[in-house]
Amino acid sequence: MSNIGSYESKYENFDWDISKKELEYGKDGMYNLAYYCSDRICEQGHGKQTALIWEGFKGETKQYTFDQVRVFSNVFAHFLKDKGIKPGDRVCLFMDRIPELYISFLGILKTGAIVQPLFSAFGEDALFTRLDDARTKVVLTTVKHVRKIRRIREKLPELSLIIVVDAGEKKLSENEIAFSMETLPKQENFEIHKAGPEEPSVLHYTSGTTGKPKGAQHVHSSIIAQYITARWALDITPEDIYWCTADPGWVTGTSYGIIGPWSIGVTQVILDSGFSSEKWYKFIQKHKVTVWYTAPTAIRLLMKDGTDLVKQHDMSSLRYMISVGEPLNAEAVIWSKDTFGMPFYDSYWQTETGAIVITNFPGMEVKPGSMGRPFPGITATVLDLRTFQPITKTGTVGLIALKPGWPSMFRTYWNNKEMYESKFKNGWYICGDRASIDADGYYWFVGRDDDVINTGGHLVGPFEIESALLEHEAVAESAAVGKPDPVNMEVVKAFVALKPGFEPSADIELSIMNFIRKRLSPLAMPQEIEFVDSLPKTRSGKIMRRLLRAKEWGEEIGDTSTLEND
Ligand code: PRX
16 A cells, blocks of 8 residues: 555645755765765665566576665776766767666766667667767667667767676677676775756757757756655655666666665666566566556556466465556556556656656545546646647646646756757746646646657657658658557558659568668667658748548548648
């Protein structure tokens, strides 16, 4: 059962100082969030507590205490500092979910450098765009992924070092260094960089409709929100066994896969393996997971495999289950209640918000299909689509908007102040999603307000896909939109107009698919290519993706004159 008081009382009496006090944030002038996720837990006498239980895809396991996390993150920090890494430098993490990923995340932050986590399945183009934009100085990676970086290295003059954390005796190329956390001398001490609360910490790239992905830049004091939301919305206590299924290449995997939970001092379990319902249930049973944070696509896959499979495992350790990343359908909430004896609670937030902002608070009545209510300290509303004024009429669809000022809010988009400023209207931060609010103050998600595709809880920008398509010799024009999918909610569909001299055929489709596969991540790969003579465009020449999308979803397109004038 929940260990948190009622939503109403928490909301009314809330002050971010509650979180600061619990964390002792800023004591002795220390604001660096890495300190609060490792050293502080040890200073409080919990160094022997297990911080991480890791299981690889072959079933191999490793375990680390908070003291080991502290010492090993010091090893990374010393190593980076010796190599000349300075506060503010961008250091990228590009690896699967191995222990080094979680521990070096803190090591990088201890030096004052900015950590830039990137999803290890990214292809060359996706990787290049993000490393180029951030002017990244160092990449930490593994033997499995280093080749992708080698292939783009020449185009990245500021990338001075590649550290391969599992190279062992393997021969590496020039300017690549083999590193081993476990065999280097233990480092009891490291002088943690005394970052200010507003100093940059994490840089997470996220996709929009237009242009390249943008780096949402967070600061050290984000931990004030990540800690208290992990405590109250995810209901984590130091006694729990917590499992966040997200990859730290995405914000859920850092805010709630590293920072939030470790600042509480909870034991985390990590499964570095592809999805399988049976594997997941076995994992929960084996480690006696109590709090489980996952995504609707996974829940839908679990539902597909049926209730019997659940019943064959001991799920009695579970006491709280939460979901994030995409709309959690009412059926999934009802199914989980029937099957596990408790519903999945929904939570809503974004890369930009850094922490949960709207959620089904523990103990609060869950309305299946609703995302819940604003987290304490968050002032939210929906704005009229045209006037950007708060909507007062219950149930009217508008733009989800938040009053700026919560601690984990991104501070800018890296090198893109203009785009950052465009996200604000009339003193509100506009999330880019549509929702309505009911009479009880619950938020009901309607859809995105832009052309970004949410496939399996991952945002994919059409621009990146279209750019990759356009590089193919036969492609004249392209548009990428989401089409309905029973499991992933949407998958990518590409519309392609060919250049004169090329005819649609299975061969050309295969050639295009193979061409873009190397450039994109598997998530962004179109499931289908439809060849068309030309694409619908506005009068100013912009592709009308919304029109193509509406057709895929069988929606009324209505009056297109406004679209044409976009
Ligand atoms: O469209 C919303 C959707 O995911 C977007 C944020 O994606 P990202 O920045 O990648 O962060 C994902 C993890 C926090 C949102 O703008 N989204 C997120 N949570 C929900 C959701 N859509 C519906 N219901 C949710 N609970």
